[in-house]
Amino acid sequence: MAEDAPNAAAEGGQPAPPEGSADAAPLATAGAKAAEALLPSLSIWPPSQRTRDAVVRRLVQTLAAPSVLSQRYGAVPEPEAERAAAAVEAKAFAAASKSAAAESPASIEEGIEVLQAYSKEVSRRLLELAKTRSAAATAPAEGSVQEAEDSSATAPAAEEAAVKEE
DSSP states (O other), X not given: OTTHHHHHHHHTSOOOOOTTSTTHHHHHHHHHHHHHHHGGGOOOSSOOHHHHHHHHHHHHHHHHSSOHHHHHHOOOOHHHHHHHHHHHHHHHHHHHHHXXXXXXXXXXXXXXXXXXXXXXXXXXXXXXXXXXXXXXXXXXXXXXXXHHHHHHHXXXXXXXXXHHHO
């Protein structure tokens, strides 16, 4: 402590009081108040509009550009991807907001839980969209193949029936 005094005098301040002293209490409460003042500005949920827009842009990129999802289920044209991504994000946001106990979660941990639910909901809805779109795209194609098979199967039967009638 005697070593701190010359340095503090040279810096123009006083040495820091020992942690257990009565002088340390005002510094601790001042630090706690400063930390409390910062906490309200740190908000995990709800995400800002800028963050939500970034999510939509990323979803469009995942749907329209080459990605694991688009390779497996097929790419979506960009205008359709933009509409679908906005709808997916909005529905996921609404579902996560509804699951939140209040408009603004009481603690950071609660905010993180709601944010995780939002993220999972976005992923679930995006995969669901890709699967249903893929199934809808293959259903007409399968139907036309089935119709072609049915017509080719009935064509010989019709020819045989005409031959038998003769």
